[in-house]
Amino acid sequence: MTLSTTLRKSCLIALLCLGVGNAVADEAVSAIPVLDLESLQPTREQMIASLNTVELLRRHHYNRIRLDDELSSEVFDTYLRQLDPQRSLFTEADIRDFSEYRYKFDDLLQAGDLSVGFAMHTRQIQRADQRIAFARQLLSEGIDKLDFSGDQMILIDREKADWPADDSALHSLWRQQIKDEVLRLKLAGRETESIQELLEKRYANQQKRLYQTRSEDIFQNYINALAQVYDPHTQYMSPDNAENFDINMSLSLEGIGAVLQSDNDHTKIVRLVPAGPAEKSKQLAPADRIIGVAQGNSEMVDVVGWRLDEVVKLIRGPKGSTVRLEVIPASNPPSDMTSREVVLVREAVKLEDQAAKSSVLEFNEQGQDYRIGVIEVPGFYIDFKAYRRGDPDYRSTTRDVRRLLSELQEQNIDGIVLDLRNNGGGSLQEATELTGLFIGQGPSVLVRDAKGQVQVLDDPDAGVVYHGPLAVIVNKLSASASEIFAGAVQDYGRGLVIGEPTFGKGTVQSIQPLNHGELKFTLAKFYRVSGQSTQNRGVVPDILYPSLLETADFGESSLPRALPWDTIPPVPYKADNMLQVLVPQLIDRHKARAEKNPEFIYTMARIDLNRAMQEREYLPLNEERRRAEQQEFEEKLLAMENARRRALGEEPLEKLEKEDPLLETAGIPDTDDEVDAAKDPFLAETGHILIDLLQLQAQVAKAG
Structure with a gap:
């Protein structure tokens, strides 16, 4: 029996069991469509496209590497990372089933056989559906029933963690992840009732989108597991997604001027297009995560877990219309889900x-x-x-x-x-x-x-x-x-x-x-x-x-x-x-100024603080401890900001503002008038360095 057949049967059996053991409320179940795994089969066109992709990469890619057993193993690992990046869906038993094919992807791809890739993705869909059902069942019991007073800790990054041993270990991990999700929203200032409603909608939407998975989605993911082992800029694009590749809205008459990409369950900003609405707002930065989108004064739609193309459809709209984004700033520590709302008017970027x-x-x-x-x-x-x-x-x-x-x-x-x-x-x-x-x-x-x-x-x-x-x-x-x-x-x-x-x-x-x-x-x-x-x-x-x-x-x-x-x-x-001879002296002069420059001092302190937060491996699931950690972070951030303000002769703050002062020094104003150097200290320091160069060159000329 092939892996494809085995996985398909096991998926159907598990789903039948799931309906008995982990069912959500009958009303909620009836409101969603049935998961149809049998329809997720490769087509003849996809098989031919896979053969063409293999041949193009073999003949023309800059990185001339052979599609052999060694590369097959890398395709296998890459595909697993795509399917389960945080190792929270598959069990050790799943990985044992898959591992039989670790060194066979090269032969399968060169034969146009897509069955194993489709079967692995089908297993992932089954596991994701189980997780969503588990979450919805837990939420239906009420998040006030969750205990946030114990000593549990959750691993922040599971990319290299051990795979859960069995279903019991998976359920334990899922419970921890849901508790962490609730706790992040609590610390972001949301009330219990609001969190309950938000997460119920979020998981219902995720299940709906999971059930909308198409054969094309599976094929694109599978072939990209091959493409990505050549280099990160090599990518297969399905017919539907070719137009929206990298979602570069800079050329759209209806865009906000941002390049977006998927980042696990979030939509992340990669780049802001010069002179676009997003860049001109001075409220967004690369690596910010978009978690909500609203049209005009309409209700904010939670987009966590959405497909990238669907998020983009919400963000796009008629020129002159307003879109509101709920964004988690990149400068937040990993545990901080505090968001801010950014209002943008869509316009053409001329x-x-x-x-x-x-x-x-x-x-x-x-x-x-x-x-x-x-x-x-x-x-x-x-x-x-x-x-x-x-x-x-x-x-x-x-x-x-x-x-x-x-x-x-x-x-x-x-x-x-x-x-x-x-x-x-x-x-x-x-x-x-x-x-x-x-x-x-x-x-x-x-x-x-x-x-x-x-x-x-x-x-x-x-x-x-x-x-x-x-x-x-x-x-x-x-x-x-x-x-x-x-x-x-x-x-x-x-x-x-x-x-x-x-x-x-x-x-x-x-x-x-x-x-x-x-x-x-x-x-x-x-x-x-x-x-x-x-x-x-x-x-x-x-x-x-x-x-x-x-x-x-x-x-x-x-x-x-x-x-x-x-x-x-x-x-x-x-x-x-000649310039290189003077660089050591220019560096010494720059460092002497930077040690006294409030903006440089602030930036260095922020870097140290952010690095310390990012180096943490675990987060407590104890609400009191988690709040204490967040308060400590905010107190340090406030002290740093007030030190900067005092040095600049500004009034200190009693509490942190939503706006990040570093966003205010991202560039120079769109004007032909003289620039206020204080508004962009990094640009001003560059001017000082040029003056240092002029003075040193004058000294050299005088000595000569």
Whole structure:
């Protein structure tokens, strides 16, 4: 008897038993459809698509790895992580059943046999249904019956935990998880009655969506277990999901300007689109989790456990309409479910809104006035339609920055800061041409394909638009084309790179249509002219700033099976090493200021506090202890915030505000007026570093 047949029969038997032993109220059962596992079978189109995927990956993926027993084992582990990421559904017996096929996925996939993958997913659906039924039964008895006075502890991250031994162990774990869920909501300020109602609706919705699982959903998950072992940016997209891949609403006329992805039961913000409603609100940040969506003044809909495409349908809507989001900030500790509501008006994100903008920072150092020009570059854009039709006034990053450089130089600025924070990339052509404004003619980036062939991209224009002091400020959200530009500036010694290590995405993807759906796969890798990859490590700045994202799982290096950092032979280029000689002195001056800067002190303290919270392995299920831990955290946070306020001459707070002060220093205002440096201390410090550079260069010139 095959595993598929065995699992299908065991699922049906278990479900019949479930109706007797763990049934929820009859009324609730009758309100939901019957779980139909027999209909979840692979189709001929899916079988052909799987064969095409295997062949495409074998022939064209950058990571030339064989589909053999070793890779089969990795596909097996990846699929298990997809099906049960917190090891809270399968038992040891389930894993023993599955393990018979650990080294057979390669043979099955190359034969187009999808039965084992479907059978494993079917078992997961059965277990998820059992968990939901267990939760609904527990809730029907009343959450006031749960005991929060004992010494129980719950493991926060079960990704590497032992699998539950049997059904009894599963039930014990599920009870702990539900108690933890109730406790998190209690600590977030919800009343018992509200928690009861919320969780009843949540689990009913989750069961409804579980019963809506389609064969297509199973196939996409299974084939992606194969795709993801090649690298995290390789992905199969079903016909329905191809349009919404990564849910990038930046190109939608009805979006909020955010890139979203699923994160277990939550919808997580990956990136904010420059000049989009979400970014302009200054109330959202990457890694925030959306747990509720409402239209206008309508009731908030809980979306925990929802499919990503369904959450997106709720968020999207007519231009000019209002959407309300209930969000758990990324800055919250793991146990804190406290949320805030963000109100956004949907609107089109226009090219001119995303265009580069300039401003001026004014300083007085040792009695001397300095003017530092700032150019904020939200993305590497180009109006392809206007460019292709030969419009001489087409918009692009390089053309806009060229104009802004000219305008700033007419204002007698002493240096330029190019702000690439939160710039997720864009046109490779623009990254190359923008580099040419500062270095003149020469190579800017290397592209290596799967065959090892290297293409050198350079700027054909020998002219340099700006010769003066230059700093490029980056952060963890600066990615792709931003990393290419920053890496070239650093390699040529043309300017200082300041801020946080960048995201680390140094790969190139292509989308290949299949008979059924599409495959996005990695086919090349970027390298700097020095031969260093931007992959995985990103660009490490000359002068580092602290970042809260350093304590979060964020960036390419946090992704499973990310391609490694490596090097290839450099290409000939003319580098100026004078800046590097001065970097140690610039770092010393920066550190002396940072030790007295309230914003830097606050950020470092927040990093230490967040890291301590994230390093905890267990949480108490005792309400009194849990409240004491949360109060201790909030007291520390309040003390840090008030220390910052006193140092800035502001009134201290009696209690914490909902707004995070770090969100207020995310970028510069959308204005051409002079900038208040106090509103963005990291940008202001970059200006100070440029002034340090000017002073040190003057000393060197005088000594020479």
